[in-house]
Amino acid sequence: MLYLLKRKKPEDLEVIIKADRHFSLEERLITFWEYKEHQDPYGLIERLKEDLEERIRYIDLRKAYSFKPSKLLKTMAFLTLILLALSLIISPPKNLISAFNPTENKRAYNEQKNSLLEKKAHLSDNILEGEGVKKQQVSQEDFNKEKVESFETPKSLEEFLSQWDFDKNNTKFKESQKENQKVEDKKEESTAQKEGTEKSSIGTSNMPSLGSVASGISPSMEEGSSSQGEKEGGQTAGTENMPIQSQQERMTQAPITGGKVVDKKESSGSLPGTEERNTKLGEKESERKVFSGEKVSVPSPQEEEKGKSYLFQAPTLTGERKTIGGSVSISPQYQEESPVPSRILPQEFQDILKIYFSQ
Amino acid sequence: MALSLEDFTDVIGKIRREIGRVIVGYDEIIDLILISLFSGGHVLLEGVPGIGKTLIVKTLSEIIGLKFSRVQFTPDLMPADITGTNIILEDEEGRKHFKFQEGPIFANIILADEINRATPKTQSALLEAMQEGNVTSGGKVYPLPKPFFVLATQNPIEMEGTYPLPEAELDRFFFKLILTYPGKEELLEIIERTTNIEMPTVSKVADGKTIEELKKIVRSVPVSQVVKDYAVRIILATHPETNFATEKVKKYVKYGASPRGAQALILGAKALSLFEGRSNVSFKDIRNVVFSALRHRIILSFEGEAEGISPDEILEDILEKVPEV
Numbered sequence: 179m180l181y182l183l184k185r186k187k188p189e190d191l192e193v194i195i196k197a198d199r200h201f202s203l204e205e206r207l208i209t210f211w212e213y214k215e216h217q218d219p220y221g222l223i224e225r226l227k228e229d230l231e232e233r234i235r236y237i238d239l240r241k242a243y244s245f246k247p248s249k250l251l252k253t254m255a256f257l258t259l260i261l262l263a264l265s266l267i268i269s270p271p272k273n274l275i276s277a278f279n280p281t282e283n284k285r286a287y288n289e290q291k292n293s294l295l296e297k298k299a300h301l302s303d304n305i306l307e308g309e310g311v312k313k314q315q316v317s318q319e320d321f322n323k324e325k326v327e328s329f330e331t332p333k334s335l336e337e338f339l340s341q342w343d344f345d346k347n348n349t350k351f352k353e354s355q356k357e358n359q360k361v362e363d364k365k366e367e368s369t370a371q372k373e374g375t376e377k378s379s380i381g382t383s384n385m386p387s388l389g390s391v392a393s394g395i396s397p398s399m400e401e402g403s404s405s406q407g408e409k410e411g412g413q414t415a416g417t418e419n420m421p422i423q424s425q426q427e428r429m430t431q432a433p434i435t436g437g438k439v440v441d442k443k444e445s446s447g448s449l450p451g452t453e454e455r456n457t458k459l460g461e462k463e464s465e466r467k468v469f470s471g472e473k474v475s476v477p478s479p480q481e482e483e484k485g486k487s488y489l490f491q492a493p494t495l496t497g498e499r500k501t502i503g504g505s506v507s508i509s510p511q512y513q514e515e516s517p518v519p520s521r522i523l524p525q526e527f528q529d530i531l532k533i534y535f536s537q
Numbered sequence: 538m539a540l541s542l543e544d545f546t547d548v549i550g551k552i553r554r555e556i557g558r559v560i561v562g563y564d565e566i567i568d569l570i571l572i573s574l575f576s577g578g579h580v581l582l583e584g585v586p587g588i589g590k591t592l593i594v595k596t597l598s599e600i601i602g603l604k605f606s607r608v609q610f611t612p613d614l615m616p617a618d619i620t621g622t623n624i625i626l627e628d629e630e631g632r633k634h635f636k637f638q639e640g641p642i643f644a645n646i647i648l649a650d651e652i653n654r655a656t657p658k659t660q661s662a663l664l665e666a667m668q669e670g671n672v673t674s675g676g677k678v679y680p681l682p683k684p685f686f687v688l689a690t691q692n693p694i695e696m697e698g699t700y701p702l703p704e705a706e707l708d709r710f711f712f713k714l715i716l717t718y719p720g721k722e723e724l725l726e727i728i729e730r731t732t733n734i735e736m737p738t739v740s741k742v743a744d745g746k747t748i749e750e751l752k753k754i755v756r757s758v759p760v761s762q763v764v765k766d767y768a769v770r771i772i773l774a775t776h777p778e779t780n781f782a783t784e785k786v787k788k789y790v791k792y793g794a795s796p797r798g799a800q801a802l803i804l805g806a807k808a809l810s811l812f813e814g815r816s817n818v819s820f821k822d823i824r825n826v827v828f829s830a831l832r833h834r835i836i837l838s839f840e841g842e843a844e845g846i847s848p849d850e851i852l853e854d855i856l857e858k859v860p861e862v
Binding site for chain 1: 540542596677753754757758760763764815816817818819820821862
């Protein structure tokens with residue numbers, strides 16, 4: 179209705195000109211419109227009318243003029259849009275606020291979630307009560323304690339350490355160290371056997387495997403070579419059917435030869451370093467020496483500022499060029515310098531030196 | 538006897554067919570000549586020698602059964618040689634008196650061959666005849682027969698010893714048509730028709746009265762106001778001093794088309810609409826006659842002449858810039 183009322187009413191001439199163009203009437207319509215009352219003796223207007231009727235019989239003239247809103251309608255639409263925008267700005271709907279406020283939205287979500295959980299817990303309580311299950315009051319501390327106890331505690335340091343993800347190089351280094359240790363143990367064992375029984379085969383005791391040697395020489399070699407060394411070492415020891423031992427087992431047990439645990443107590447002689455250890459390797463944490471004391475830096479930065487001081491000052495030669503008549507002499511003469519009488523030595527070093535020389 | 542639109546279409550069809558028996562090609566030129574004839578105007582034909590200008594005029598006069606005369610314009614031709622002159626005659630009683638001896642202009646169709654070879658004085662002898670349709674001699678006015686149709690030709694290449702037509706003379710020509718050389722097919726047809734023993738002949742299909750009646754029909758064709766407005770805006774656009782003028786017009790045109798140009802536009806468009814079977818004038822009709830009606834009415838400035846600008850280029854620019862509505 180508004181469209182019909184407020185639609186811009188076009189002028190007749192405008193519509194006709196547009197229709198003429200739109201339907202390619204070659205200005206027949208406008209000419210007839212202007213000359214419709216005109217009388218001519220040659221029947222040109224009549225002919226024009228017939229021609230025009232023939233052409234516009236099957237066309238809809240309204241299509242030639244598209245909808246054009248009037249200025250009033252445009253203004254009204256614009257004002258409506260402005261008012262709508264203003265109303266949205268001044269009092270926007272709640273949903274719109276929550277959409278633009280994420281913290282508020284999150285809080286509301288949490289509240290809703292908690293309420294749902296409470297409802298669900300309440301429902302499950304009711305069900306359990308209905309089934310005759312007693313409700314136990316468990317405190318948070320007890321729950322935590324129980325939970326902590328249920329966790330698996332590591333049996334040894336190695337096991338504990340094995341859970342950690344060391345970096346690759348560090349792991350390799352440790353493995354190579356272990357391999358070295360094993361090789362040394364084997365050597366000791368073979369030496370002890372040789373000395374003790376003198377009947378064991380030479381091939382197994384005096385031929386260290388290449389892999390072991392290689393791993394011993396180059397601890398930083400790749401994992402493949404070290405594993406190969408392990409394998410070959412095993413073969414030389416005649417342990418073809420030996421099951422693959424885990425890292426933990428290898429660390430906790432004594433070196434194995436020929437599938438049997440070597441009794442070091444019996445085989446060990448009076449050689450230094452071959453006696454049985456009180457604790458097996460890896461069972462107990464070894465003592466660590468902690469260096470405590472004042473760090474000495476030579477030369478120290480403070481002293482450098484004051485003037486250079488050295489532990490020892492070697493005698494130096496100072497040269498003196500003698501010039502004759504302004505010309506430079508070819509062979510300069512040198513004089514020997516006497517040593518510096520004062521020698522600065524830290525007290526700690528002095529003590530060490532004293533102890534050393536006293537022994 | 539009042540002719541109808543159907544009669545007009547019939548006569549035009551017959552004339553076209555008869556001319557086509559003699560003249561090969563030039564359909565557009567022939568139509569424009571006929572448009573000019575039915576609009577009551579005169580035509581200036583410009584073209585190189587030997588392309589059938591004279592033949593067109595001669596054939597047309599034969600077809601419409603009108604008196605035809607040819608005037609060869611030369612530098613020594615005098616105005617009286619065209620219009621006629623008073624001569625002394627002696628009657629039976631021995632008294633002498635002046636009698637006006639009609640010149641070749643007293644015909645229906647005049648072929649002014651190589652009009653630019655005569656002096657401006659002689660050329661001006663045609664002014665009154667072409668515009669007023671009569672000749673004044675010895676204080677007496679002699680009307681020319683109707684229809685009166687002048688077809689002037691001029692050669693664009695031989696400019697030595699010629700006198701360019703004055704603007705006033707040019708403005709009296711309804712159309713200026715430029716004839717070009719025929720194409721290959723047309724040339725073959727010309728040879729075929731004109732080199733045999735039997736020459737093609739034409740028959741009379743209309744007379745002077747019919748032509749005059751058809752001229753009235755042309756003038757009765759309705760033209761809407763918007764189309765007239767378009768024609769007027771085109772004319773005004775040729776005037777460098779008006780707001781309608783384009784940049785090109787302002788730069789290269791010295792004088793634009795006169796009101797005769799507007800008349801030629803509308804009348805030519807009316808006749809053209811009838812030729813195309815319509816009984817109203819459209820924008821397209823106006824555009825189709827713009828070049829023929831206005832190209833000789835635009836006087837180029839010094840800059841235009843120096844830069845070799847042609848009036849057709851100016852008109853093209855005007856048609857491009859001036860909107861229909």
